[in-house]
Amino acid sequence: xxxxxxxxxxxxxxxxxxxxxxxxxxxxxxxxxxxxxxxxxxxxxxxxxxxxxxxxxxxxxxxxxxxxxxxxxxxxxxxxxxxxxxxxxxxxxxxxxxxxxxxxxx
Numbered sequence: 539x540x541x542x543x544x545x546x547x548x549x550x551x552x553x554x555x556x557x558x559x560x561x562x563x564x565x566x567x568x569x570x571x572x573x574x575x576x577x578x579x580x581x582x583x584x585x586x587x588x589x590x591x592x593x594x595x596x597x598x599x600x601x602x603x604x605x606x607x608x609x610x611x612x613x614x615x616x617x618x619x620x621x622x623x624x625x626x627x628x629x630x631x632x633x634x635x636x637x638x639x640x641x642x643x644x
Contacts, residue, residue, distance in 0.1 A: 585605055
């Protein structure tokens with residue numbers, strides 16, 4: 539018999555809502571791209587890279603790709619980031635074309 543307090547609805551636990559605190563001292567990270575993605579133990583790992591000039595004698599005009607960091611997020615957070623980013627870009631007039639199966643995104 540349904541519980542009168544819930545009207546027969548199942549009690550699904552709700553995720554806690556946490557206060558958002560903006561930290562003006564949090565560092566900004568600039569990356570030219572993401573060079574790799576890896577899924578391990580329900581976490582998405584994204585390797586970030588940037589292009590830097592070589593300052594080695596004789597290679598002054600050479601640029602190299604350098605790993606600057608890795609972003610690790612739970613799958614649910616990574617999904618929310620991807621959807622939010624695509625939505626943001628679309629609202630600003632930037633079309634995000636679909637990726638074909640087997641196609642690499644660079």
